[in-house]
Amino acid sequence: MRIAFLLDTFPKTSETFIVSQLVGLIERGHTVEIFSRYRNSDQPVHPDVRKYQLIDRTRYLIPASRKERALVAAQSILRSGWRERLDLLRSISVQNGRATFIREGLYGRGLLPNQATYDVIHCHFGPMGIFGQRLRDIGALRGPLLTTFHGYDIASYVAAHGAAAYRDLFRKGDAITCSSSFIRGKLIAAGCDAAKIILFRLGTDLTKFDFLERVSDADGAIRLITVARLVEKKGLEYSIQAFAKLVKEFSKLEYAIVGDGPLRDQLSGLIRRLGLTTKVTLLGWKTQEEIRQLFRQSHIFVLASVTSADGDFEGQGTVLQEAQAMGLPVVCTNHNGFPDSILDGQSGFLVPERDADALSAKLAELIRRPDSWAEIGGRGRAFVEAEFDLSKRNDALVELYELLRTRCQPSRH
Numbered sequence: 001m002r003i004a005f006l007l008d009t010f011p012k013t014s015e016t017f018i019v020s021q022l023v024g025l026i027e028r029g030h031t032v033e034i035f036s037r038y039r040n041s042d043q044p045v046h047p048d049v050r051k052y053q054l055i056d057r058t059r060y061l062i063p064a065s066r067k068e069r070a071l072v073a074a075q076s077i078l079r080s081g082w083r084e085r086l087d088l089l090r091s092i093s094v095q096n097g098r099a100t101f102i103r104e105g106l107y108g109r110g111l112l113p114n115q116a117t118y119d120v121i122h123c124h125f126g127p128m129g130i131f132g133q134r135l136r137d138i139g140a141l142r143g144p145l146l147t148t149f150h151g152y153d154i155a156s157y158v159a160a161h162g163a164a165a166y167r168d169l170f171r172k173g174d175a176i177t178c179s180s181s182f183i184r185g186k187l188i189a190a191g192c193d194a195a196k197i198i199l200f201r202l203g204t205d206l207t208k209f210d211f212l213e214r215v216s217d218a219d220g221a222i223r224l225i226t227v228a229r230l231v232e233k234k235g236l237e238y239s240i241q242a243f244a245k246l247v248k249e250f251s252k253l254e255y256a257i258v259g260d261g262p263l264r265d266q267l268s269g270l271i272r273r274l275g276l277t278t279k280v281t282l283l284g285w286k287t288q289e290e291i292r293q294l295f296r297q298s299h300i301f302v303l304a305s306v307t308s309a310d311g312d313f314e315g316q317g318t319v320l321q322e323a324q325a326m327g328l329p330v331v332c333t334n335h336n337g338f339p340d341s342i343l344d345g346q347s348g349f350l351v352p353e354r355d356a357d358a359l360s361a362k363l364a365e366l367i368r369r370p371d372s373w374a375e376i377g378g379r380g381r382a383f384v385e386a387e388f389d390l391s392k393r394n395d396a397l398v399e400l401y402e403l404l405r406t407r408c409q410p411s412r413h
Helices: 014-026 047-049 065-078 084-093 100-111 126-137 156-161 163-170 182-189 237-247 264-273 288-297 320-324 354-366 372-389 390-407
Strands: 004-008 031-039 059-062 119-126 146-147 176-177 197-199 223-228 254-256 280-284 300-303 330-333 348-351
Touching: 004 014, 004 126, 004 390, 014 031, 014 119, 014 390, 100 348, 119 156, 126 146, 146 390, 156 163, 176 182, 176 390, 182 197, 223 237, 223 288, 223 320, 237 254, 237 300, 237 354, 254 288, 254 390, 264 280, 300 320, 300 354, 320 330, 320 372, 320 390, 330 354, 348 354, 354 372
Parallel strands: 004 031, 004 119, 031 059, 119 146, 146 176, 176 197, 223 254, 223 300, 254 280, 300 330, 330 348
Antiparallel strands: none
């Protein structure tokens, strides 16, 4: 199959699940082309991006300079026939004069292959689904349109733009996927036809996350770890507050937080105020191999995610599967798809959102029972192998594409 991935920013450290899908499709012999609005050069690059030369497969749709944008837009208009120009004018009226996406459509028309046809156009995150549909409306892309929603796109995005922002996508798009029943309910509430929604779990590459049975260190040190962007929905203030309560009882406790983001200074201040500067470390961005090494050195994984003030929330929480795959007992909040991402009471434990006391109590219970870590970790590994194995999930993705291609033949676009 010939498959187009439509992304906002590529590559992006926090979106390794997209790289995993791209690689899985390439390894299965499919032709994959990546179209990204922006290029990200500020974060560590996933090794598979280099190994599979994914940048070489990527076209960036928003030129960097104003001069380049004007040139590409002019070329786009000159390339268009009269019918395509009428499509462009119609798309302007449909969008009520909002010219931003129209300009981007012009850039796309100028930089995409002329009337490029694909077996599937896969858009990650709702706003890219809107963009993909608009490109399809003006004839820049052709093929069945699949949009995957992850969290913010049906939460804070809807709060900011209104549910009507997705009206055309929900009406014209061919299929919608999401990873949890919670997000599915949000999509239906926003006006999506339930028949178009497919629950689809993201996978974890078990060949890269080796299982390690957890035991307590001889010196009594116990290391907690979180891997997360430093943003409100990750709930890091609550995990830090919970840790502050724990160190009063467990003097050799340590906490490593991997990731970066806009709340770094705020969280650093909280750590200082709580007197935890020798106990809690903000490590910044790390490569995938560095993260795996930190997992090997840790005993318990923590993720205290919350619904943020603007309504944003997590998706599946793929890092939960990665931690369980490596045998780490997990303590996380009862948030969105998390109840489907761990086995509560078996591979980990769920606690209420924004409740540092409950989080601290559950962690203390687990810390006091190091003899249980190996059994809990073993259950987590078995669970991830059964439900989230990347190879199986990528096979399922191909089956989904084939179903969509068959359903949409002959193409309506």
